[in-house]
Amino acid sequence: MKRIRITPAWYFSDEAGNQLDPQVFVLLEGVHRHGKLTEAARMAGVSYRHAWNLLGKWQEFFGISLVELQRGKGAHLSPLGEKLLWAEQRVIARLGPQLESLGSELNLAIQQTLEGVKPVLRLYASHGYAVELLPEYLDELRLDLQYCSPREALVALNRGACDLAGFHLPQGAVGTRLARGYRHLLKPRSHRVLRFITRRQGLMLRPGNPCGVQGLEALVEGQARFINRQPDSGTRALLDGLLRDAGLSFRHIRGYELEEYTHSAVAAYIAAGMADVGFGVEAAARRFGLDFVPLASEDYLLVCHHRSLSEPRLESFREVLASDAFQQAVSALPGYSLNRCGEVEGVEALMAG
CATH class of the missing domain: 3.40.190.290 (D-Maltodextrin-Binding Protein; domain 2)
Known part of the structure; x- marks a missing residue:
């Protein structure tokens, strides 16, 4: 069954029009959960190299690291990485129920049009x-x-x-x-x-x-x-x-x-x-x-x-x-x-x- 799913989205941008890739949030959550960039990349469905490059890009964007890697100790979020992750989760937690209610209304209207x-x-x-x-x-x-x-x-x-x-x-x-x-x-x-x-x-x-x-x-x-x-x-x-x-x-x-x-x-x-x-x-x-x-x-x-x-x-x-x-x-x-x-x-x- 085809369904509309409404999810909140937000991003950082600069004067040049560069925007923070939402996939960064998946990587940040993976690092927070598992303490390994390899596991974070797996959660995001990307290669380790792509994950590394993505984090590097946004480290350059902010001028400060989002994830700190230590040989033999895995990975952990930097203070900025933590703030970004919790900001994303607060947005989802606060708006989720209202968006689910709206999605329910829209799905119902579309299903009735398609199926009677x-x-x-x-x-x-x-x-x-x-x-x-x-x-x-x-x-x-x-x-x-x-x-x-x-x-x-x-x-x-x-x-x-x-x-x-x-x-x-x-x-x-x-x-x-x-x-x-x-x-x-x-x-x-x-x-x-x-x-x-x-x-x-x-x-x-x-x-x-x-x-x-x-x-x-x-x-x-x-x-x-x-x-x-x-x-x-x-x-x-x-x-x-x-x-x-x-x-x-x-x-x-x-x-x-x-x-x-x-x-x-x-x-x-x-x-x-x-x-x-x-x-x-x-x-x-x-x-x-x-x-x-x-x-x-x-x-x-x-x-x-x-x-x-x-x-x-x-x-x-x-x-x-x-x-x-x-x-x-x-x-x-x-x-x-x-x-x-x-x-x-x-x-x-x-x-x-």
Whole structure:
């Protein structure tokens, strides 16, 4: 199936019109991961000689090296190489979900023009790594995937703008309190819950945890620089709930007012050395080579109308959730586990307490 994939791109240029080749970023990531230019060249799909020449060209462009090679010690990024790599990763992490949503809209419109109008499953959901996997496994089902806040997803379901709304609730007292805020959006007679996954959230820390942060208390007692999520995100609500239960004030957290819009963006911000600690899912921390201190588990759930469960598109969707291929992909995500994936239950349990 032909698909549009939208990816962010940016470049350096000089007065002569020379531009930084995007392939440089692949080489920089390879050196960062493997510490060898040979492995970096393999990742980029180029010869060692070409990789060497490319780095040499851009060393001349900047007037400073991007990669430092030492005989017998492999390769490592120079300070400028690190800044360039983390800038690239921050751009991708921050803009990725919005571009995925736009790509979903464009793909749907093009597919309907080429193939005629076919059933479409409209999913509005809080962004997450497991949700991000879905388009890869819904081969025959047309998916319109739009990322938004949990509340926006449930509002869209109630006004008929989507077929499924994805949101997450922490386990325990914080989740019980947050569920009360969704009560007016959840309708026991008409709504049903599709179980999905459970994931771990906690503190994402610079490698080696140089500030010695072991829990939330360290955020208000020390000088660790914090990077937060935006106010309407479920992750921000979880953090605020945990602070409240611990009797801690956000006013004493250095950087609480600074915000990023995805788990990956928070992790990339820390990996770039711009903060010491953030709050998010374990999978993001591991993807960016960060340390992680787990603080909470939460259930990611999908809500639909009861009448739509018998429709072929929902039946096909549930078959994908139950498939070995999809479940193995979810299980491979750090901090993620399956939680009766695809099973249906009422919303009453979410509203208890």
